[in-house]
Amino acid sequence: MSLSELTASQLLQQLREGRIKAVEVVAHSLRQIDQYDPTVGAFLRVNRDHAFAQAEEIDRRRSRGEKLGKLAGLPVAVKDNICTQGEPTTCASRMLKRFVPPYDATVIARLKAADAIIVGKTNLDEFAMGGSTETSALGRTCNPWDVTRIPGGSSGGAAACVAARMVPLSVGSDTGGSIRQPAALCGVTGLKPTYGRVSRFGLVAFASSLDQIGPLAQTAEDCALLLEVLAGHDPKDATSIPQPVPPFSETVRQPLEGLRVGWVREHLGEGVSPSVLAAIQEAIKVFQSLGAKVEEVELPHARYAVATYYIIACSEASSNLARYDGVHYGYRTDEKAMLAELAEERRVLQQQGKSEALEDLDTALVRMYRKTRAEGFGAEVKRRIMLGTYALSAGYYDAYYLKALKVRRLIRQDYDKAFQKVHVIVGPVTPTPAFALGEKINDPLAMYLFDLFTVGTNLAGLPAISIPCGFSEDGMPIGLHLQAPPLEEETLLRAAHMFQQVTDWHRRRPPLLDRQAVAT
Amino acid sequence: MAEQPYTIVIGLEVHVQLLTESKLFCGCSTKFGAPPNTQTCPICIGMPGVLPVMNRRAVELAVKTGLALNCEIARFSKWDRKNYYYPDLPKGFQISQYDLPICRGGYLDVPSPNREGMRRIRIIRVHLEEDAGKSMHDEKAGRADSRIDLNRAGTPLLEIVTQPDIRSPAEAKAFLTELKLLLNYLEVSDCNMQEGSLRVDANINLHIPTEDGQYVATPIVEVKNMNSFRAVERALTYEAQRQYEAFLETGHRLGDVPKQTRGWDEDAQLTRPQRSKEESSDYRYFPEPDLVPVTVTDAELEALRQQLGELPADIRRRLQETYHLNDYDSDVIVNQGRAFVDYFCQLADTCGDGKMAANWAQQDVLRTLNERDWTITQFPISAAELARLLCRVKSGELDTAKARMVFGHMVDHQATVDEAIQSLGIVQVDETELRQLCAELLASNPKVVAEVKSGKDKAIGSLVGQAKKRNPHVNPARVKEICLELIRQETT
Amino acid sequence: MISLAEIEKVAVLARLLLTPAESQQMTEQLGKILEYMSLLNEVNTENVEPLAHAVELTNVFREDRVTPSLDREMALANAPHRDEECYRVPAVLGEV
Incomplete structure (x- = not known):
């Protein structure tokens, strides 16, 4: 045998x-x-x-x-x-x-x-x-x-x-x-x-x-x-x-x-x-x-069950995956390229005189997070992080997350x-x-x-x-x-x-x- | 100070680090001052897959604090995640308590700064959470980036939030002083602002009276970055005046503009607006799935209550009642901590004179402790031995100046009173001998006697000088007493 | 169900950077999913306590005892950018 x-x-x-x-x-x-x-x-x-x-x-x-x-x-x-x-x-x-x-x-x-x-x-x-x-x-x-x-x-x-x-x-x-x-x-x-x-x-x-x-x-x-x-x-x-x-x-x-x-x-x-x-x-x-x-x-x-599950699972996931931010371990975006990109965006906004958008422009740190996570995660992970972040955010918590816990x-x-x-x-x-x-x-x-x-x-x-x-x-x-x-x-x-x-x-x-x- | 044309309304948010050996969720040490990133582990670094387990002692200290602050202790409390991104927050969320904090309600009675009784400051809530690490920026060194040290990450923190009951910057300082004292007594926290084990943010606005007997409220400002109690007082004094001027200029009332955060600039002695991101306030709190709720029974509460010991306010009252100390003296003694209070009480009980014990404890003992950087437990003279010295002063055997010499010798040589007197060669003058001397002086100074008889007791001073010339060991106070006594005997 | 503007706001909150095409697709996909989830609205949850933990334990503690920390080199070994002592990140100043 x-x-x-x-x-x-x-x-x-x-x-x-x-x-x-x-x-x-x-x-x-x-x-x-x-x-x-x-x-x-x-x-x-x-x-x-x-x-x-x-x-x-x-x-x-x-x-x-x-x-x-x-x-x-x-x-x-x-x-x-x-x-x-x-x-x-x-x-x-x-x-x-x-x-x-x-x-x-x-x-x-x-x-x-x-x-x-x-x-x-x-x-x-x-x-x-x-x-x-x-x-x-x-x-x-x-x-x-x-x-x-x-x-x-x-x-x-x-x-x-x-x-x-x-x-x-x-x-x-x-x-x-x-x-x-x-x-x-x-x-x-x-x-x-x-x-x-x-x-x-x-x-x-x-x-x-x-x-x-x-x-x-x-x-x-x-x-x-x-x-x-x-x-x-x-x-x-x-x-x-x-x-x-x-x-x-x-x-x-x-x-x-x-x-x-x-x-x-x-x-x-x-x-x-x-x-x-x-x-x-x-x-x-x-x-x-x-x-x-x-x-x-x-x-x-x-x-x-499926609706309940995906609300709870994605909410928890959005928090659990927050630690992947390119600081303590794991992937980090190319910092030089990121800074150059940010500088270019700033230049364009200044040229166009869009002061409000300039004010809203990411700081280097926030852009580092966002680019790191955009490049480090695949589409499904991003989808679930987005869904969970939304379900926990102000104004939606009761309708989604809390509701799901009750149905649970x-x-x-x-x-x-x-x-x-x-x-x-x-x-x-x-x-x-x-x-x-x-x-x-x-x-x-x-x-x-x-x-x-x-x-x-x-x-x-x-x-x-x-x-x-x-x-x-x-x-x-x-x-x-x-x-x-x-x-x-x-x-x-x-x-x-x-x-x-x-x-x-x-x-x-x-x-x-x-x-x-x-x-x- | 001139009467202000407004009422100041202040609420404080105090964070204190708990005196646990290990962090809130892992076994890393909480000791201050270690080289960067040497007190971390996968759990407090927030590495993938790790889980927190709650430190029992931290919960106990939180409950003890709540009891001492007269709070209602939650029979059921839970943990929540507060989600936000910051490089010194390695998990991307802080484990904290949102809707079911461990303590609610409560108050702290604070001696009012102008010594007009007590002021009751109500506490909204006390909850337990984890500290973040430290971000360090060194712009002067021309560095564009920040360095992150996670030693502090995960240290247990207690957040204490007051009602807006505080009515002046001095009162804010008094509250903090009293709170610090209480937490020191409870051994909950050492509340050292320099080391960051106590941090304060303040919410402040003004109520400005209007002609119709009502008032308008100015927009609430959160003041941060205050690094000492004195800075809190100064920052709030500055901020109150600034808000008043801003109100006169803009007329902005509460609700007209979004809540502002301002940082205290110690060098410039003013507050400056800090950038606040609107979205950062959406913390998306939700129950921490990795930790289970905490329940507390009546029996457990009672056991913790038993461990509280006598608290500063009670001790202050006892010192005043038992030893007839005034507010100031009892404050000074209580502020030194439980061991010092015990020392004082033994001293006062043994020498039988509270006021005298208070003077010696505050002046001589405290000065020595400060000079030599000792704590009372390191002080070489026992309360009993010091009481012996004080008895000699009381009986007139030693004058205060000599007693101080003896005290100094006792400290330096760890000697008893007798040993010190002997080594210093202090010869004590026999009472009969002293009376004899005084009688002789009076006899040879009829002019002085006459002056005293006419009511000028001060004239005795010249006799004291003569007495010292004849016998340098005499106690001047005693000479004065005997002379006056003899003159009075003569008159009657 | 969910607007493009909301998607962009959530993306900032979640620290994700989406291309315009991704945002568009996310809006459609999440819209469909959220629509499905509105199924829960038909459930009467009045007087129902939320259930956050599958197993309802209480009072799990560790004792307050110090255990060895990681050697610093081990702690920093996985850091994408570091020096001998610390993690390094783009300046955090100006952020709250």
């Missing part, structure tokens, strides 16, 4: 039993990257030498009988909005292209403590703002199932590298669906934990009250393995929940009895493509066959009520399978509406998982969305594992792998 057929849990088993070495696992991972990443474009950077050195060290320690961490020897990919000490962390933005953090994110420290091998950093939508990874300023990622299509986003690289079997485990972040949506579109499993379950320290903020780091892998079992390492209270994050972490990797295999599954009428209605609808209905039947009780629940405010509570209350009846709510992750690269890039609203099914989870702070549940006629993966009450990751993982025990959608491989494998 080829190494790329093995899940993280299986690899770990073989590593522990000494049947393979960490260097072999890493070498295989790097080979896969060499072979497929020129096509897929999942990685922004690969730490070849360091990964090998680390693998050798782990093998040495294992041979000496030393106690090793929970992920010892497993290659892990990390989304490039998670800070790695001494290694660039770019957020796929020109703004941070050369930024090297002098600190590790808490999840990175945890991965290192677990002896995971961080093989590289993956591509994303710039500052995680997007649903297709197309807003990355530093590279293009495509869907391994069809290279003319988007991998989803913003954790597009994180999902694509698992789908193309480059790494068994991958770490992403999810603000409005950024783990679950690319997982669904690339046919892998991805989990967004409860807000506060995983420390955000070191995750470059997009929308602080919504952001959450989580695992992507082939299976729910592997996600459990990775989540167990990522999760846990962190005193460096004031919003981190002081609750013990259940042993997910052990409990994931325990089937759930008396599972009650809810579904929402609106999620299975208009706008959902027939193939997605069919796959979800089929998946619900699978749960029924496993003994689950299925019933309808209502989320009456779900239709307001109503959305949360809907969930609370629904979860009095059921353990999990199932539905589609996306209305359609992956669309073509470039298809929606010029229609921001259409792109936002694609997030319809995932953003509510973040607004309510809930955990949710996306698992492969079928394919469209043209062979694109479809994801099943399971949402649960706060801190019920265990329920999600166990339900997903039960599902994956009786289905094999998650084992399917993109044709690309077999085609190119034959070719080489």
Whole structure:
């Protein structure tokens, strides 16, 4: 059996039993990257030498009988909005292209403590703002199932590298669906934990009250393995929940009895493509066959989730991204050219005798900020900063931001009520399978509406998982969305594992792998 | 001062740095004076991905201040972001408190500057926020750019906002003096304006009476850049007169022109308009998502109240009641801080004479502390030992001049009273011997005796001189007393 | 929904410099998005408390203890313009 057929849990088993070495696992991972990443474009950077050195060290320690961490020897990919000490962390933005953090994110420290091998950093939508990874300023990622299509986003690289079997485990972040949506579109499993379950320290903020780091892998079992390492209270994050972490990797295999599954009428209605609808209905039947009780629940405010989400997320983003001003780190515009330009503008205004405009002319400092940010950010980031700035500005705050916070509570209350009846709510992750690269890039609203099914989870702070549940006629993966009450990751993982025990959608491989494998 | 044809209305906005060891959201030291950018970390530099975690002590100090200022302490308060761009504000927003500050309402009673009782200045709110870094510009060096030092960024700051209750520049100064004293006592802040641990902005306008018994208000001006309490007083005095003249010239009333910001120019002793950008006032406050709200229970409030200790106003009252000190003396002593007050009280209690203890504490002890740059805790003479010296003065064993010599020796050599007297070779004249001497002098100076009898007590002076010639160790005050006593005995 | 003039004002507030074409496009795109967001107007939010945090924790503190700061060279390492001691920016004077 080829190494790329093995899940993280299986690899770990073989590593522990000494049947393979960490260097072999890493070498295989790097080979896969060499072979497929020129096509897929999942990685922004690969730490070849360091990964090998680390693998050798782990093998040495294992041979000496030393106690090793929970992920010892497993290659892990990390989304490039998670800070790695001494290694660039770019957020796929020109703004941070050369930024090297002098600190590790808490999840990175945890991965290192677990002896995971961080093989590289993956591509994303710039500052995680997007649903297709197309807003990355530093590279293009495509869907391994069809290279003319988007991998989803913003954790597009994180999902694509698992789908193309480059790494068994991958770490992403999810603000409005950024783990679950690319997982669904690339046919892998991805989990967004409860807000506060995983420390955000070191995750470059997009929308602080919504952001959450989580695992992507082939299976729910592997996600459990990775989540167990990522999760846990962190005193460096004031919003981190002081609750013990259940042993997910052990409990994931325990089937759930008396599972009650809810579904929402609106999620299975208009706008959902027939193939997605069919796959979800089929998946619900699978749960029924496993003994689950299925019933309808209502989320009456779900239709307001996208509007609510984009107001809150953009408002927070406009503030979070204010720090990128060319002063303390990151990109700064060419100062000489900027000053010359400003002098020229002043000269022209003076010539025209426009004294009012002269008075309003930017100072050198303000122009430095404005040009730096104009050049450092891409179009989608600017759009969201503008939208958020507007929503928070005097005269609009109540109508947009405050209104959204109130609707957010109503959305949360809907969930609370629904979860009095059921353990999990199932539905589609996306209305359609992956669309073509470039298809929606010029229609921001259409792109936002694609997030319809995932953003509510973040607004309510809930955990949710996306698992492969079928394919469209043209062979694109479809994801099943399971949402649960706060801190019920265990329920999600166990339900997903039960599902994956009786289905094999998650084992399917993109044709690309077999085609190119034959070719080489 | 001539009566002004207007009433001055002043409200203050005071920022004080809290005396915490570490910054508000990270573990960097708050110590003043370190080389630039040596007290920073990813959190206070605002690097991508970092998160703030609130310093517990800072919140406690804010609550203590609120209690001491008679404020209502919020049972639920939260943090907000105030968004604006400035190079010394690395995150592009300041974490502050907007609609739910930690303390609201309250007041501070301030001794009125002309000593006519107390003036109550109401407090609108007290809230906690983070300080910015420092921008340094050196135009003289011909540099077109500014240098940024982030050592101060993230230092906890308390913003205290008063109602416009202050009616004169002197009263503004008195308020600040009293506030500083209070915060020193609470160990909340050292309120050092030179080091920037206390900063003041003032809002000022005038109410000018009109013939119909009403008044017109002039436009409110915010005065900034005042670097000492004296500068505050001068700047506001200047600004009041300027506003009056401007009103006479333009007739502009409140609301006619946008609020102006003016900076105090210490060298020129005048205020100048500062450029203010209209858009900079749209701070887009919203709840800080990275910090969680703070709740305070009654029990926690009570525990903090217990920690306040006796506050300056109470101590002042106690000194006046217990030791019969006047306003001035009690002020001087209270202003030296809690340790000095304790020293004084022990001194007064032990020697049994509050007024005398106050004189010695203020003149001799304070002068020595100032000369040697000591604090009272470094002062080598214990209150008990100094009380012993004062008792000798009271009993007449030592005159004040000698007592001062003894005091000086005690300070210099860390000696007891007895040791000092011995080393200085001060011979104490026996009381019987002294009476004998006085009787002899009276006998040989009938003219002086006659003068005294006719009511000229001063005539005794010449006898004191003679006594000193005969025995240099005599206490002149005592000689005077005995002589007068003997003459009176003679008359009756 | 939103005017070109408003877009230009917001751009200054957000410290973005937009070309005339970008401003035009931004006006159209944001207009469409804001129009969609007016959907929220149909929700009755009377007596609904705003929800700013997904998890409603309170009183999370750190103790007032000093921890080591960054070495200055490390702190300034990412600065686009600096000297040995400080970050450097175009003159801030004249700004408030």
